[in-house]
Amino acid sequence: MAGGLIGGLTGVGVPEDEAQVYAEAVRRGGALVTVRADDARAEQAASIMRNFGAVDIERRAELWRGRAGSAMTQTRSHSVPNNSSVSAPPMLAR
Secondary structure (H helix, E strand, C coil), X not given: CCCHHHHHHHHCCCCHHHHHHHHHHHHCCCXXXXXXXXXXXXXXXXXXXXXXCCEEHHHHHHHHHCCCCCCCCCCCCCCCCCCCCCCXXXXXXX
């Protein structure tokens, strides 16, 4: 297993390609925020993060892939492991 952020994320069930997107966002100055919540509270947490300026990481990754010279070459859509105690964040703070 790899170390650092990618290793930490993959260690809790985030697919490696998604972990690479999050690591790229942090490399570009973003902050990664994770939340452990059941389905009912997850949407509330996402709403709070959006209200405070979080960005949709999937949309941001699409912008990166559209730019020449980007370190991002591929990614898949976000997924959350099928375990209510562990979740992967869909957004990053600016």
